[in-house]
Amino acid sequence: MQTAISVEGLSKVFKSHVKQEGLLGSVRSLFNRQYKEYVAVDSISFSIAQGELVGMLGANGAGKTTTLKMLSGLLHPTSGKAHVLGFTPWERSIEFRKQFSIVLGQRNQLWWDLPAADSFLLHKEIYNIPEQHFTKRRNELAERLDVADKLHIQLRRLSLGERMKCELIGALLHAPRVVFLDEPTIGLDVVAQHALREFIADYNKQSETTIILTSHYMDDIQQLCKRVMVIDEGKLLFDGQLEKLVEQYVAEKVLTVVFAQPTPRTDIESIGTITEYSPDKVVFRVNRNSITTVASEILNRFQVADLTIEEVPIEDVIRIIFNKGV
Ligand SMILES: Nc1ncnc2c1ncn2[C@@H]1O[C@H](COP(=O)(O)OP(=O)(O)OP(=O)(O)O)[C@@H](O)[C@H]1O
Ligand SMILES: [Mg+2]
Numbered sequence: 001m002q003t004a005i006s007v008e009g010l011s012k013v014f015k016s017h018v019k020q021e022g023l024l025g026s027v028r029s030l031f032n033r034q035y036k037e038y039v040a041v042d043s044i045s046f047s048i049a050q051g052e053l054v055g056m057l058g059a060n061g062a063g064k065t066t067t068l069k070m071l072s073g074l075l076h077p078t079s080g081k082a083h084v085l086g087f088t089p090w091e092r093s094i095e096f097r098k099q100f101s102i103v104l105g106q107r108n109q110l111w112w113d114l115p116a117a118d119s120f121l122l123h124k125e126i127y128n129i130p131e132q133h134f135t136k137r138r139n140e141l142a143e144r145l146d147v148a149d150k151l152h153i154q155l156r157r158l159s160l161g162e163r164m165k166c167e168l169i170g171a172l173l174h175a176p177r178v179v180f181l182d183e184p185t186i187g188l189d190v191v192a193q194h195a196l197r198e199f200i201a202d203y204n205k206q207s208e209t210t211i212i213l214t215s216h217y218m219d220d221i222q223q224l225c226k227r228v229m230v231i232d233e234g235k236l237l238f239d240g241q242l243e244k245l246v247e248q249y250v251a252e253k254v255l256t257v258v259f260a261q262p263t264p265r266t267d268i269e270s271i272g273t274i275t276e277y278s279p280d281k282v283v284f285r286v287n288r289n290s291i292t293t294v295a296s297e298i299l300n301r302f303q304v305a306d307l308t309i310e311e312v313p314i315e316d317v318i319r320i321i322f323n324k325g326v
Helices: 022-031 064-072 094-098 116-127 131-144 160-172 190-207 218-224 242-249 291-301 314-324
Strands: 003-018 034-049 053-057 079-084 100-104 178-182 210-214 227-232 235-241 252-259 273-278 281-287 304-311
Touching: 003 064, 003 210, 034 064, 034 079, 034 210, 053 064, 053 190, 053 218, 064 079, 064 100, 064 178, 064 210, 094 100, 100 160, 116 131, 116 160, 131 160, 160 190, 190 210, 190 218, 210 218, 218 314, 227 242, 227 314, 235 242, 242 314, 252 291, 281 291, 291 304
Parallel strands: 034 235, 053 210, 053 227, 100 178, 178 210
Antiparallel strands: 003 034, 003 079, 227 235, 252 281, 252 304, 273 281
């Protein structure tokens, strides 16, 4: 498969000027400038094939947006290499920008005081999109995102969800081959989140666009991304299948048993760590290596109406990883 993005030893160190306190301090700072360095992205390397949809996970301040900004050419790295569609992003060539797009969920890129349709016209000029392509694509995208009747209303009058949908249309009008979505569902209600998720999944499949997505909503990651990258304090901790992440970092599985008749807690306490108990139903955390043994022991000893084995919820997985580090 063709490589869309390759990154090697990419780092970003922010240097900020430390001002000493008080007026005297300000004067001193003028003559004796002191700087503090902060490593936001610490030598990360990875590669992504054309058409992949990869999730990027990490706590606040982990370095996700900084990484995406470097790969977009919005920030110069301190060191390292990156190629996106064969281009070095921070050289900002027109050819690169024609094939690339970034959506920053925390910031509007369309004009606040204009209707989205007018901003789109501007994109048409910037990206040199032929008239028929432009109209067809705009209408199709608006239809699929269910905002066809919102394009002529001033952007600032739209709801957050409608605005985000318009941002997405704006970002996709020129049919970029690589798209970065930095928290596209932030602040949206569950219905809007779901709609966007469906759209992103379909779009990725149909157009084979390469997408990197960051989100703090685990549903986004779980439903959209087979592959995830976990970033912690600027370092790439994990890069692989979501299931592998769970296997690697979480020793336990969740075993739920519904009893056919009330069962006292004392009868089952020795089986595993109980996380929920009622006489009819109990939830255990059981080591993944002994789960089959434990399940058959339960089936032998008790009258069971139902038994299910599941992975620990992804929110818990992430909490476990960030709490203990790796
Ligand atoms: N221009 C800047 N100057 C100094 N420090 C910066 C600058 N931009 C980002 N940082 C710092 O770099 C670190 C990484 O920030 P970044 O925005 O990449 O995190 P993030 O993973 O996107 O977090 P979030 O999930 O909150 O969006 C943070 O500690 C941030 O304060
Ligand atoms: Mg961010």
